[in-house]
Amino acid sequence: MSVTQLTKSEEAIAVENKYGAHNYHPLPVVLNRGEGVYVWDVEGKKYYDFLSAYSAVNQGHCHPKIVNAMNEQAQTLTLTSRAFHNDVLGKYEKYAAEYFKFDKLLPMNTGAEAVETALKLCRKWAYEVKGIAENEAEIVVCENNFHGRTTTIISFSNDQVARKNFGPYTKGFIKVAYDNFEALEKAFESSKNIAGFLVEPIQGEAGVYVPSDDYLIKAKALCEKHNVLFIADEVQTGIARTGRLLATCGNCSCPKKDCSGTPDVKPDVLILGKALSGGAYPVSAVLANDAVMNVIQPGTHGSTFGGNPVGAAVAIAALEVVKNESLAENADHLGNIFRSEINKFIETSSIASQVRGRGLLNAIVINDDEESDTAWNICLRLRDNGLLAKPTHGNIIRFAPPLVMTEAQLLDCVSIIIETLKEFEK
Numbered sequence: 001m002s003v004t005q006l007t008k009s010e011e012a013i014a015v016e017n018k019y020g021a022h023n024y025h026p027l028p029v030v031l032n033r034g035e036g037v038y039v040w041d042v043e044g045k046k047y048y049d050f051l052s053a054y055s056a057v058n059q060g061h062c063h064p065k066i067v068n069a070m071n072e073q074a075q076t077l078t079l080t081s082r083a084f085h086n087d088v089l090g091k092y093e094k095y096a097a098e099y100f101k102f103d104k105l106l107p108m109n110t111g112a113e114a115v116e117t118a119l120k121l122c123r124k125w126a127y128e129v130k131g132i133a134e135n136e137a138e139i140v141v142c143e144n145n146f147h148g149r150t151t152t153i154i155s156f157s158n159d160q161v162a163r164k165n166f167g168p169y170t171k172g173f174i175k176v177a178y179d180n181f182e183a184l185e186k187a188f189e190s191s192k193n194i195a196g197f198l199v200e201p202i203q204g205e206a207g208v209y210v211p212s213d214d215y216l217i218k219a220k221a222l223c224e225k226h227n228v229l230f231i232a233d234e235v236q237t238g239i240a241r242t243g244r245l246l247a248t249c250g251n252c253s254c255p256k257k258d259c260s261g262t263p264d265v266k267p268d269v270l271i272l273g274k275a276l277s278g279g280a281y282p283v284s285a286v287l288a289n290d291a292v293m294n295v296i297q298p299g300t301h302g303s304t305f306g307g308n309p310v311g312a313a314v315a316i317a318a319l320e321v322v323k324n325e326s327l328a329e330n331a332d333h334l335g336n337i338f339r340s341e342i343n344k345f346i347e348t349s350s351i352a353s354q355v356r357g358r359g360l361l362n363a364i365v366i367n368d369d370e371e372s373d374t375a376w377n378i379c380l381r382l383r384d385n386g387l388l389a390k391p392t393h394g395n396i397i398r399f400a401p402p403l404v405m406t407e408a409q410l411l412d413c414v415s416i417i418i419e420t421l422k423e424f425e426k
Contacts, residue, residue: 144158145206248266342355
């Protein structure tokens, strides 16, 4: 091959760079096939996927039950819009509402759409039920949050890359430190116009920060005291990722009711996405009980593709897989093994300083500053060694494999990770 001839991967990356907007900085690997916990690049090299499309592929790549549901529905009816009923949406709404123990579900497509929906729902409830003066409602959010990148959402983000030159920003949000109950309490007491508290049970994009065991419990009690909606963004943490069906759990169908150290909180508003479809099709949802959801009336919110027949069929299948294959239990078991094995390595390591997480949502903190490229270079080397992961916030590497992984596969991956980290020991 000529030295000037590009590989298939290089060709694909070059075309994407030329014709696509540069709004991502992906790891230089070009994938064209996936099955279970594995993906393959265009040259045929096989990798363990340790990102799962940011936890969208909890059920594994191309799960046959989910793919079959999608194919069967796509051959019958794909889209009607919400101008008409279809015969799958109601089945999905009933199944998911009962699955998560809520009265109603509002279907959308993407995680950011679902967050925007929850914000609108909260504000409308504030004016029509709580009695806050119109346009005065405030929603408390946490610093270092990640809820998406729409104009409203970046208005309360700390990520300056996501915010810069996208103003003017949307008002009506109060930011407090994450996992700081005193700061939250002070915010609630400083205003009578607080309508909701929007929170990630674990801050994934920020570096997999797990709050204190009692933080969410105390936050929910504070919300009840002040008649404020507790809004849980479980787009990334939900659907068994953290070893429970939901990281907040609440009154849902948990595989374990005695999860030590895990809060037991029922949100007033639950936001889901990503693994709600197993990565096969964009599906998101907002769930709430009638006392909240009934403020939504015809014309107040919508989406042409929200609740489409294919998405509804896919979501039912995806949730059935989670339940039937005990994926929450598997995530809990394998997550404990992962952290235990990595902690043994950290005891004598100079390159890794901490592992944290819950279930199979974990992060290893690299002993370097956020501005360094060490974590990026480690991920490049992990790729060379057959495992795909991605840094977040410079010196943190997130590890989130599909929940269908076996213990033997996990231990193989742990070996790859440790041997790779050893190459970077100082």
